[in-house]
Amino acid sequence: MSLDASFDVVHDDPDAVLLARYAQGDAAAARLLTVNLTPRVFGHALRVLGDAAEAEDVTQEALMRLWKIAPDWRIGEAKVSTWLYRVVANLCTDRLRKRRGNVPLAEITEPADMAESAEAKLQRGARLDALQTALETLPDRQRQAVVLRHIEGLANPEIAAILDIGVEAVESLTARGKRALAKLLGGQRDALGYDDDKT
Amino acid sequence: MTKPDTEMLETLFQDARRTPPDLPEGLMDRIMADALAQQPAAGPRGWRAIWLAIGGAPAVGGLVTATAVGFWIGVAPPSNLPDIAAQIITGTTLATLDEGSAPELSAFGWDIEEG
Numbered sequence: 001m002s003l004d005a006s007f008d009v010v011h012d013d014p015d016a017v018l019l020a021r022y023a024q025g026d027a028a029a030a031r032l033l034t035v036n037l038t039p040r041v042f043g044h045a046l047r048v049l050g051d052a053a054e055a056e057d058v059t060q061e062a063l064m065r066l067w068k069i070a071p072d073w074r075i076g077e078a079k080v081s082t083w084l085y086r087v088v089a090n091l092c093t094d095r096l097r098k099r100r101g102n103v104p105l106a107e108i109t110e111p112a113d114m115a116e117s118a119e120a121k122l123q124r125g126a127r128l129d130a131l132q133t134a135l136e137t138l139p140d141r142q143r144q145a146v147v148l149r150h151i152e153g154l155a156n157p158e159i160a161a162i163l164d165i166g167v168e169a170v171e172s173l174t175a176r177g178k179r180a181l182a183k184l185l186g187g188q189r190d191a192l193g194y195d196d197d198k199t
Numbered sequence: 200m201t202k203p204d205t206e207m208l209e210t211l212f213q214d215a216r217r218t219p220p221d222l223p224e225g226l227m228d229r230i231m232a233d234a235l236a237q238q239p240a241a242g243p244r245g246w247r248a249i250w251l252a253i254g255g256a257p258a259v260g261g262l263v264t265a266t267a268v269g270f271w272i273g274v275a276p277p278s279n280l281p282d283i284a285a286q287i288i289t290g291t292t293l294a295t296l297d298e299g300s301a302p303e304l305s306a307f308g309w310d311i312e313e314g
Contacts, residue, residue, distance in 0.1 A: 023239055030234040038230050039219055046220050056223045063230050067237035128218060131211045150212040178208060185211070186204035 015080035016073070023070040037063065040081070040152070041088050047147045048092040050136045058095065062087045078161070085154075085162045089144050096140050127192050134184040138177050145170055146177035 015036065021029035041062055045055035065087055066080070073080075135143050141163065148159045149170070156174075160167045185192070253259070 022234070025238060025240055027235065027238070030238055031231060034227060034231045034234055038227055039222060042222055042226065043219050047215075052220075052223060056226055059226065060230055060233065064233050064237070067234050070237075071239055127211055128215055131215060151215045153216060178205075182204040182208050185208060189204075189207060192207075 013075075013079045013081075016075045019066070019070050019073050019080055020075060022067075023073065033066075034063070037066070037081070037084060041084060044085065044147060044152060045088055045092055047132065047135060047151060048089075048140075048144055049095060050132060054095055058088060058091045061091055079158070082158055082161050085148065085152075085158075086164070089162055092144065093140055130185060130188060130192055131181075134181050137184060138180055141165075142173050142177040142180070145173035146181070149174045150178070 015033065018029045018033050018036075022033060038059060042055055042059040045058040045062075046052060049055050049058065062084055066084055135147065138146065144163060145159055148154045148162060149156065154162075156167050156170045159170045159174075163170065163173075165173075
């Protein structure tokens with residue numbers, strides 16, 4: 001790897017540098033990676049799965065895969081975070097598929113009674129609950145794309161790499177997802193307090 | 200999708216970005232324990248790193264053998280080699296450079312070429 005290339009890696013993907021140090025036995029790198037990556041992985045898994053216990057399992061499993069692949073990691077081929085989000089996305093998809101096998105479809109596709117729950121809660125936590133409830137009504141891929149784009153703040157090309165689809169497909173998924181969310185939540189404006197304080 | 204709905208959705212996304220979910224208790228510790236359990240051992244440091252860098256026991260064995268052989272040749276050289284050790288110990292020399300026998304050296308050899 002040339003000097004320029006190593007400079008790029010340090011700036012573009014500091015996690016890859018930490019992962020290389022981890023593979024060389026650096027315990028401080030293990031700690032930094034854990035602290036950097038765990039909240040992001042857990043946050044994504046929780047928003048996609050909507051279940052803290054399952055999100056916790058997925059987080060631990062995804063990071064376990066990262067630790068195992070560390071000695072063979074090739075710097076420059078993929079960003080660590082992209083690879084990790086991809087593992088998380090696949091683990092979440094597997095769990096959602098299993099869930100669909102156990103739960104009647106109607107219980108998933110129909111949103112919970114958001115009007116009632118939203119009317120009772122006007123605080124930001126309640127709004128986030130409403131967003132989460134609405135997210136869980138989206139199809140798996142739409143939900144993953146919307147969370148990655150609008151909550152994790154990733155760029156479309158990175159989301160395309162994570163979901164293994166084209167950039168145009170990402171744009172389509174996020175647009176449809178946003179339309180569905182706006183429709184679901186738009187009816188709850190008053191209940192969510194948006195007409196009161198304009199926040 | 201009306202404009203107010205879009206704006207509300209953007210506000211919700213911003214709130215979600217600003218409010219990462221709390222991690223379950225002990226999750227970070229469990230992941231850290233996994234990381235350390237799976238971590239390859241650190242490479243050797245100090246004298247052990249030098250020992251391995253020069254090739255470990257086989258290389259050091261070769262060095263010791265070469266040193267011993269060299270010492271032995273110095274002490275008891277074969278008949279066709281000069282006994283340098285004896286010369287050093289006894290102070291005798293095989294040949295001396297007679298200062299008078301060597302031509303006088305001068306710079307560039309101009310004096311020889313030009314007569």
